Amino acid sequence: MSMDTDKLIYRTMTKEDIPAILAIEQEAFTSPWTEDAFLNELTNNMFARYLVMEDSGSVLGYGGMWVIMDEAHITNIAIRADMRGKGLGNRLLDQLQRTAVFFGAARMTLEVRVSNMTAQRLYQKYGFEPAGIRPQYYSDNQEDALIMWAELDQTGLKGGEEE
Incomplete structure (x- = not known):
């Protein structure tokens, strides 16, 4: 399926x-969030910002973060399985970074x-650098998590123009 990436729409999740x-x-x-978890984020969490990436009315991916003071913490980001490998994750991450800056974040x-x-590798392209390990962070297999941080460009984010 060919897709015109210029027609992608980013909007607030409902x-x-x-x-x-x-x-x-x-x-x-492997440990997916539940309906209740998303409902709670959308209705009760004043720090939550969730974006949907859409093409022709169809949801291709989404990303969420908490923006607290000048820091944004990505909670989840995912692209539909049949749409992976087309650079959509890059575009979604770029949009999340732009949105974070809009809401006042300086780091992510x-x-x-x-x-x-x-x-x-995707995150490193967007300025994220390793900053530590959270031991046994993932409940399904006790795998460690790598913590990554990026400084956000307050002026104009990299990545937007060259495609």
Whole structure:
């Protein structure tokens, strides 16, 4: 399926998106979030900012973060399984960084499985650097998490123009 990436829409996640988000969450993660977890983020967490990436009304991916003071913490980011490998993760991460800056963040952090080199390479392209380990962070197999931090460009984020 060919896709015009200029037609991608980024918008705030709504409760109506949750069924589509749960399907992607279950494809992407061994310990997926529940409907209640997403509902709680959307309704009760004043720090939460969740974005949906859409093409022709179809949800292709999503990302979420908490923006607290000048720091943004990515909670989850995922692309639909059949849409991976097309650079959409890059675009979504770029959009999350832009959104974080809009809400006043100067730095961004996330955790990633130490074994997930694909994600780590993506994050490094966007300025993330290793900053430590959270031992046995993942409940499904007690895998360690790599903590990564990036300084956010307050002026104009890298990555936007060259594609």
